[in-house]
Amino acid sequence: MKQNMVLVYSDNKKLTIEMLSKATELGKELKSKIVAVIIGKPDENLAKEYISYGADQVFIAETNLKDFKAEEYADVLAKIVNETKSETILIGSNKNGKELSARLGGILNAGVVVDSSNIYVKNSKLIAERVVYSGNAIAVEQFNSKPAIITVPSKAFDPLKKDDSRKGETTKKKIDAEKSKSKILKVQEMKTEGANVEDAEIIVSCGRGFKNKDDIKLANNLADVLKGKTVGCSRPIAADLKWLSEDHWIGLSGHKVKPRLYIATGISGQIQHIAGMRDSGVIVAINKDPDALIFKSADYGIVGDLYEILPKLTQAVKDKMG
Amino acid sequence: MNIIVCAKQVVDVSEMKVDSSTKKPILQGVPFKISDIDKNAIEEAIKIKEEHGGKITVLTIGKTDAKERIKELLAMGADEGVLVTAPENIDYHMTASLLAGAVKKIGPYEMILCGEASVDMFSGQIGPRLAGLLNIPQITYAQSVSAEKDKVTAERNMGETAVTTESPYPVLITVTKEINEPRLPSLMQILGAANKPINEMAGDSLVSGLKPMVETVDLKGVSMERKNIVYKDDIEESVKQLVDSLAKEGVLGG
Numbered sequence: 001m002k003q004n005m006v007l008v009y010s011d012n013k014k015l016t017i018e019m020l021s022k023a024t025e026l027g028k029e030l031k032s033k034i035v036a037v038i039i040g041k042p043d044e045n046l047a048k049e050y051i052s053y054g055a056d057q058v059f060i061a062e063t064n065l066k067d068f069k070a071e072e073y074a075d076v077l078a079k080i081v082n083e084t085k086s087e088t089i090l091i092g093s094n095k096n097g098k099e100l101s102a103r104l105g106g107i108l109n110a111g112v113v114v115d116s117s118n119i120y121v122k123n124s125k126l127i128a129e130r131v132v133y134s135g136n137a138i139a140v141e142q143f144n145s146k147p148a149i150i151t152v153p154s155k156a157f158d159p160l161k162k163d164d165s166r167k168g169e170t171t172k173k174k175i176d177a178e179k180s181k182s183k184i185l186k187v188q189e190m191k192t193e194g195a196n197v198e199d200a201e202i203i204v205s206c207g208r209g210f211k212n213k214d215d216i217k218l219a220n221n222l223a224d225v226l227k228g229k230t231v232g233c234s235r236p237i238a239a240d241l242k243w244l245s246e247d248h249w250i251g252l253s254g255h256k257v258k259p260r261l262y263i264a265t266g267i268s269g270q271i272q273h274i275a276g277m278r279d280s281g282v283i284v285a286i287n288k289d290p291d292a293l294i295f296k297s298a299d300y301g302i303v304g305d306l307y308e309i310l311p312k313l314t315q316a317v318k319d320k321m322g
Numbered sequence: 323m324n325i326i327v328c329a330k331q332v333v334d335v336s337e338m339k340v341d342s343s344t345k346k347p348i349l350q351g352v353p354f355k356i357s358d359i360d361k362n363a364i365e366e367a368i369k370i371k372e373e374h375g376g377k378i379t380v381l382t383i384g385k386t387d388a389k390e391r392i393k394e395l396l397a398m399g400a401d402e403g404v405l406v407t408a409p410e411n412i413d414y415h416m417t418a419s420l421l422a423g424a425v426k427k428i429g430p431y432e433m434i435l436c437g438e439a440s441v442d443m444f445s446g447q448i449g450p451r452l453a454g455l456l457n458i459p460q461i462t463y464a465q466s467v468s469a470e471k472d473k474v475t476a477e478r479n480m481g482e483t484a485v486t487t488e489s490p491y492p493v494l495i496t497v498t499k500e501i502n503e504p505r506l507p508s509l510m511q512i513l514g515a516a517n518k519p520i521n522e523m524a525g526d527s528l529v530s531g532l533k534p535m536v537e538t539v540d541l542k543g544v545s546m547e548r549k550n551i552v553y554k555d556d557i558e559e560s561v562k563q564l565v566d567s568l569a570k571e572g573v574l575g576g
Contacts (some may be wrong), residue, residue: 057499071453071460089544096371099446102449102539103451105414105454106418106451106454107455107457109535110415110535111414112330112536113445113536115444115445116443127539129542131339132443132541133347133443136335136338136544137543138542139540140538140541141537141539141543143535145535147331182487183487183488184491185484185487187486189483189484190482207361239500247481247482253498260573261571261573271336278544280396280442281573284499296548300549301553302557302560302561304560309561313565316561
């Protein structure tokens with residue numbers, strides 16, 4: 001086994017492939033090979049796919065684990081880190097991945113930076129930048145120890161071009177996890193309307209400016225003519241009023257989005273909301289308060305009543321697009 | 323039931339200003355508060371205590387002035403405070419190690435409650451790190467908790483699914499902001515909190531030789547360069563101008 005590997009793990013295939021691209025770049029700097037990890041079912045085809053996307057090696061940990069428990073996965077992953085002698089560890093930053101990496105950091109006594117989409121080597125130190133203070137600053141975090149664990153959000157990096165001629169080795173090994181005393185009793189689908197805001201190209205988003213649940217159709221209508229068909233919302237609409245399910249919620253604790261066009265209607269522009277949509281292409285704000293914070297984060301804005309503006313805007317877009 | 327609640331003192335981000343030339347945040351003079359979600363953790367602990375009895379210990383790391391913040395939590399209903407004094411700018415590894423050291427010193431416990439993340443950094447590392455160091459089960463992102471005599475059941479908000487997990491004690495649980503509405507203490511409770519003990523523990527007496535594994539070498543400003551073109555006049559005209567602009571940007575259709 002080689003020394004100083006860059007290890008990539010996520011239970012999400014797309015995220016793993018995106019991370020393999022960054023890992024390959026880091027691997028060149030660090031003179032490291034890339035190992036992708038699969039935990040659970042030995043899926044040879046998936047291993048081949050990971051190799052075609054940049055992995056030099058795929059480590060399949062055969063376990064008897066059924067459902068995801070961070071305690072058990074962290075135990076397995078810690079063993080794999082030691083076995084592969086990995087020094088740089090990239091983990092997909094979904095909810096499982098975040099609690100997994102933090103626990104792994106605890107048991108390995110390793111530094112962890114979560115949610116970094118800017119990772120590089122400077123003066124032979126690994127650096128990961130992350131957004132802090134609700135999107136008001138970027139912390140430049142430098143690792144002073146190894147192994148270094150970084151979680152990576154989806155869509156942070158473009159995957160490499162798939163190359164089926166790439167060669168790599170696949171290692172299969174049985175790894176027993178120390179069983180957790182916790183027990184999963186039930187897994188229920190959350191109430192969802194399948195909004196998938198993270199993949200949307202155009203989003204019309206609603207906030208507190210809407211007076212009734214039924215009025216959200218005004219945003220729906222605009223989204224429809226924009227062929228965006230996606231409606232997002234700020235915290236109060238999803239978390240407090242529950243007028244829309246949480247898959248619509250955009251913000252620091254909700255989803256982070258980067259559509260080509262983001263239209264914020266009746267949203268005041270709290271920093272927590274801005275943190276979720278700041279990377280959008282063009283941002284439009286509609287708000288009756290000329291001093292609303294949202295205008296500072298917008299390219300275009302209209303000051304006025306959304307109940308008057310939205311139907312007119314919907315019609316105007318329809319006319320323009322023919 | 324002995325419950326330990328970890329609470330972090332954070333800068334109030336909503337009061338934070340940004341330097342207009344460097345775009346860097348100005349941290350000096352920004353007031354401190356207890357991280358919002360940690361108050362949800364306290365509230366949940368109080369509810370459990372109301373049902374099962376026991377003792378709630380609030381655990382914080384910070385400078386001596388953090389005592390004022392701990393008092394707010396004692397007024398809400400916690401019984402005792404522990405303040406671990408430590409240098410500023412400690413990383414998650416050091417924080418979790420100090421918390422683990424303090425937890426061992428506090429004595430037997432059934433449950434540790436934390437917020438899912440702090441509102442300033444939003445890393446969500448401390449709960450799982452601490453659970454890992456103590457080698458106990460972790461239940462993260464809990465949106466409801468139901469404690470019984472010898473076990474606890476919690477519903478976890480995993481975005482697309484809600485996962486119900488059960489664990490014997492001891493266990494560490496991190497809660498979401500939606501789990502409850504933290505109570506406001508009454509004047510009597512605020513006055514009463516003055517008599518509740520806050521024990522100080524020196525960080526280096528708990529764990530010696532701790533060094534940061536991750537160091538924040540710079541805090542960069544975020545430039546939000548937007549056009550900020552705002553139409554304020556006639557709605558009809560504003561809508562027309564907006565649609566023309568969006569068409570020029572090439573974001574309509576396709």
